Amino acid sequence: MVGVEQPVSVVLAVTVLAAGAAALAALPAAFGRRVPALALGLGYALSTGLMLGLGFLLMQRALERTGGLLAVAAALFAALYTAWTHRYTGGDALDPLEPEAISAIEGYRLMIAHGLHAASEGVALGAAMALDLQLGIALALAMAVQNVCEGLGLASVLAARGVRGLDVAILVVFSDAPQALLAVAVFAVLPEWPGALGGVLGFGAGALLFLTLTETLPAAYRGGGRAATAAVVSAAAGALILLQAVVH
Amino acid sequence: MNELVWVGLAGLLTALATGLGALPFAFVRRIGARGIGLAHALAAGLMLGASFGLLAEGSAHGLVQTVVGGAIGAAAIVLSHRLLGEHGHGFAGLQGEHGRRAALLVLVMTAHSFAEGVAVGVAFGGGQKLAVMITLAIAVHNVPEGLAISAVMRPRGASLAACAGWSVVSSLPQPVLALPAFVAVEQARALLPYGLGFAGGAMVYMVLFELLPEAYETLAPRRVGAVISASLGAMILLQHYL
Numbered sequence: 143m144v145g146v147e148q149p150v151s152v153v154l155a156v157t158v159l160a161a162g163a164a165a166l167a168a169l170p171a172a173f174g175r176r177v178p179a180l181a182l183g184l185g186y187a188l189s190t191g192l193m194l195g196l197g198f199l200l201m202q203r204a205l206e207r208t209g210g211l212l213a214v215a216a217a218l219f220a221a222l223y224t225a226w227t228h229r230y231t232g233g234d235a236l237d238p239l240e241p242e243a244i245s246a247i248e249g250y251r252l253m254i255a256h257g258l259h260a261a262s263e264g265v266a267l268g269a270a271m272a273l274d275l276q277l278g279i280a281l282a283l284a285m286a287v288q289n290v291c292e293g294l295g296l297a298s299v300l301a302a303r304g305v306r307g308l309d310v311a312i313l314v315v316f317s318d319a320p321q322a323l324l325a326v327a328v329f330a331v332l333p334e335w336p337g338a339l340g341g342v343l344g345f346g347a348g349a350l351l352f353l354t355l356t357e358t359l360p361a362a363y364r365g366g367g368r369a370a371t372a373a374v375v376s377a378a379a380g381a382l383i384l385l386q387a388v389v390h
Numbered sequence: 391m392n393e394l395v396w397v398g399l400a401g402l403l404t405a406l407a408t409g410l411g412a413l414p415f416a417f418v419r420r421i422g423a424r425g426i427g428l429a430h431a432l433a434a435g436l437m438l439g440a441s442f443g444l445l446a447e448g449s450a451h452g453l454v455q456t457v458v459g460g461a462i463g464a465a466a467i468v469l470s471h472r473l474l475g476e477h478g479h480g481f482a483g484l485q486g487e488h489g490r491r492a493a494l495l496v497l498v499m500t501a502h503s504f505a506e507g508v509a510v511g512v513a514f515g516g517g518q519k520l521a522v523m524i525t526l527a528i529a530v531h532n533v534p535e536g537l538a539i540s541a542v543m544r545p546r547g548a549s550l551a552a553c554a555g556w557s558v559v560s561s562l563p564q565p566v567l568a569l570p571a572f573v574a575v576e577q578a579r580a581l582l583p584y585g586l587g588f589a590g591g592a593m594v595y596m597v598l599f600e601l602l603p604e605a606y607e608t609l610a611p612r613r614v615g616a617v618i619s620a621s622l623g624a625m626i627l628l629q630h631y632l
């Protein structure tokens with residue numbers, strides 16, 4: 143396939159594109175439009191489904207390759223780590239569907255939470271790419287979609303705080319940058335340390351599950367209602383799992 | 391033939407386990423909203439663990455077939471919710487609004503059990519390990535579901551026996567559906583990934599539509615996340631080391 147002689151630069155390009163796609167989330171704010179709660183909720187549902195599908199795939203591969211104990215321990219560690227970061231960022235207590243209710247300081251905390259969320263996704267993406275580059279590139283596409291969906295929530299909070307057009311785009315992409323950085327780092331380092339693959343895959347799966355349960359899924363239910371959320375989440379997860387069949 | 395008996399027994403075991411959900415009400419009259427939320431989160435985590443096992447096994451037999459089966463399973467649950475609508479009057483000695491609410495809950499839970507019966511049946515088609523894991527997962531997760539049913543019936547004046555009885559009734563589709571599902575995938579092996587996908591997809595959809603929204607209603611998201619991560623992790627370990 144293309145660029146196999148320079149896989150790290152391919153990974154860098156793809157993940158930077160995926161993070162950069164989040165800039166699209168600034169468009170409604172640029173035109174002075176407010177994204178309705180229903181649309182935000184459905185965006186979070188789509189994002190949840192893609193993350194859960196990816197988590198399923200990572201956990202399945204982790205169990206195939208290594209002892210279940212390492213994979214599950216790493217997943218539980220990821221959940222604990224995420225819960226710990228939520229203590230400092232406010233995490234699940236902040237509601238991006240009600241942007242006006244979020245103060246300036248909470249806005250910063252939400253951005254940090256968003257950055258940490260993206261960082262964990264970067265670990266998951268990097269591990270998927272190390273496992274199977276072609277599949278990983280397809281997954282980066284899914285990651286781009288969910289970056290736009292989640293970026294809409296952050297952008298609406300920023301817009302409600304009076305941040306304008308291009309600045310919204312820059313801040314949203316900036317808080318997704320850890321995703322690209324960690325994906326590249328994990329992809330570059332893993333081949334040197336193959337014993338860690340199962341653990342890193344497990345970490346990615348656990349982080350994705352916990353992030354959906356504490357951040358994106360509650361927001362999806364609040365904005366989209368339970369029927370639409372259940373439908374969108376299961377369809378998106380199914381589509382992501384099908385990606386494997388399309389790629390190979 | 392011998393295997394059929396095992397499948398039937400497994401389905402019966404999971405159904406009877408639902409009755410255990412009435413047990414706490416022998417000691418207390420009611421259980422707080424957070425306790426019910428916790429029960430829903432626990433049931434959700436165990437169901438997700440079972441779905442993970444079904445879908446992983448299914449994709450080993452055919453990825454596309456599994457996803458197609460999953461879509462059919464989810465659609466079947468959507469349809470069953472449509473058909474159920476709001477029916478039922480005077481129920482288990484309960485009248486009016488109380489009876490209707492309890493009847494609706496038992497009805498929803500019964501529809502919910504159909505997919506779980508299919509899960510038990512197809513799991514036996516997928517091998518002994520999967521069968522033990524799925525039977526255990528569904529039996530254990532039926533306890534908090536029985537608790538949820540009893541929690542609606544008991545404070546409204548139903549007897550302990552009625553709570554336990556109706557909880558078991560809500561799970562009777564499990565033995566009833568497990569047998570034909572098993573026979574189907576044994577007779578036509580090509581059906582196996584579809585069947586595994588059907589059960590997994592239906593259960594994921596039920597978790598998303600029924601259990602998780604109830605859990606979030608009374609529990610903070612981080613608690614829901616903790617309960618589900620722990621129970622899902624335990625299920626995956628159980629399946630891996632069985």
Ligand SMILES: [Zn+2]
Nearest residue numbers: 189193288292
């Ligand atoms: Zn995400």
Ligand SMILES: [Zn+2]
Nearest residue numbers: 437502506535
């Ligand atoms: Zn159930």
